[in-house]
Amino acid sequence: MKGLFITFEGNEGSGKSTQVPLLVEKLREWGHTVKVFREPGGTPIGEEIRHTLKHSLSNAAMTSEAELLLMNASRAQLVREVIRPALARGEIIVCDRFYDSTTAYQGYGRQLDLLTVKHVIDLAVGDTRPDLTLFLKVPQAVSEERLRSRQSTMPFLRDRMEEADRAFFERVTKGYDAIAAEHPDRIKVIHAVGTIEEIQSAIWRVAAPLAATRVS
Ligand code: TMP
Numbered sequence: 001m002k003g004l005f006i007t008f009e010g011n012e013g014s015g016k017s018t019q020v021p022l023l024v025e026k027l028r029e030w031g032h033t034v035k036v037f038r039e040p041g042g043t044p045i046g047e048e049i050r051h052t053l054k055h056s057l058s059n060a061a062m063t064s065e066a067e068l069l070l071m072n073a074s075r076a077q078l079v080r081e082v083i084r085p086a087l088a089r090g091e092i093i094v095c096d097r098f099y100d101s102t103t104a105y106q107g108y109g110r111q112l113d114l115l116t117v118k119h120v121i122d123l124a125v126g127d128t129r130p131d132l133t134l135f136l137k138v139p140q141a142v143s144e145e146r147l148r149s150r151q152s153t154m155p156f157l158r159d160r161m162e163e164a165d166r167a168f169f170e171r172v173t174k175g176y177d178a179i180a181a182e183h184p185d186r187i188k189v190i191h192a193v194g195t196i197e198e199i200q201s202a203i204w205r206v207a208a209p210l211a212a213t214r215v216s
Contacts (some may be wrong), residue, residue, distance in 0.1 A: 003087040004214050005129070006207060007098040008137035011147025011173055012162060014191050015199060020137065022200045027092055027211055030077050035086050038096040039074065043081045046074035054159045062160065064110035068117060071102050072124040080127045086127070092214065099125055100133060100179050100187070105161075108175025109168050132210055133181050133204055136192035140173055 002212055006023070008016045026035045041050040049070050052059055062070075071195045099121045107117040107175060138146075147162060179204070180187045193201050 003090045004210060005083070005087060005090045005095070005097045005131050006092065006210075007100070007130040007133045008106070008136065009097060009100045009133055009176065009187075010192065011138065011140075011143045011169060011176065013143040013150070014135055014136040014138045015196075016096050018196055019134075019192075019199060019203055020094060022188070022196075023134075023207060024094050026204060027207075030211060032211065032214065033089075033091045034094060035082065035091055036094045036096070037078060037082070039078065039098055039101065040071055041074060042078040042095070043074075044075045047079075049074040054161055055157065056160075057158075059160050063105060064112055066121055067110065068102065068106040068112055071106065072120050075099065075102075075121075076124040079125050084129055090214070093209070097128055097131075098133070100135075100176070103179055104172045104175035108178070109164070109172040111171070127135055130186060132207065133187040134206065135176060135187050136191050136199070137176070137189050138192050140170060142193065143169065143173075170208075 008020055010016050024034050024036050039046070040053055041047045052068065053062070053070050053074075078095075083095075102121055103114070103117060106112050107114045132186055153160065180189050190199060190202050190206070203210070
């Protein structure tokens with residue numbers, strides 16, 4: 001029995017880190033075996049790559065091309081080391097970001113050639129594709145405000161990705177809208193403003209029917 005692969009996507013401050021554990025908890029209550037990962041990262045090699053991409057003190061000169069390849073190096077490892085074996089065992093994978101982030105951030109945000117980006121993603125993931133993607137959409141102003149407040153509570157944790165300018169994040173947002181419009185069957189847009197419970201319910205309405213098709 002093939003498992004189920006669910007990914008979360010969204011701009012900074014879209015509430016993914018709150019909603020991912022809530023969905024995982026629900027799925028486990030239903031008796032499913034669930035593994036949860038984040039990208040970049042999720043494996044020992046991937047977590048080292050994540051550090052290089054985000055927090056390393058020597059990453060300021062990183063080119064967009066190096067960024068694209070490192071994101072996908074982490075992904076290639078995650079797919080082969082853990083995602084494929086878990087799906088083959090019939091488990092549910094929930095991943096905080098996957099390749100739509102690369103299209104949005106490196107493709108639309110950094111403005112790398114979209115076809116090249118697609119080829120790199122294809123190499124990294126092969127035929128391992130999400131069954132469902134939950135795109136948590138928040139207005140740009142909400143995203144910026146949440147990012148500012150997170151940075152003010154954790155000023156010691158520098159993040160190279162968050163140093164990009166407003167135009168970059170606006171392009172990322174436009175990119176997500178374009179990707180969601182291109183894949184309406186897989187990507188469900190969740191309007192992530194409202195209470196945590198309201199957003200959780202909206203997510204569950206989409207995820208539950210799919211989870212019900214998998215017997216754990
Ligand atoms: P986060 O775990 O806090 O969301 O941080 C991950 C950062 O990396 C975030 O700024 C989005 C970015 N990212 C990309 O630019 N491309 C990718 O393919 C992925 C997975 C993440």
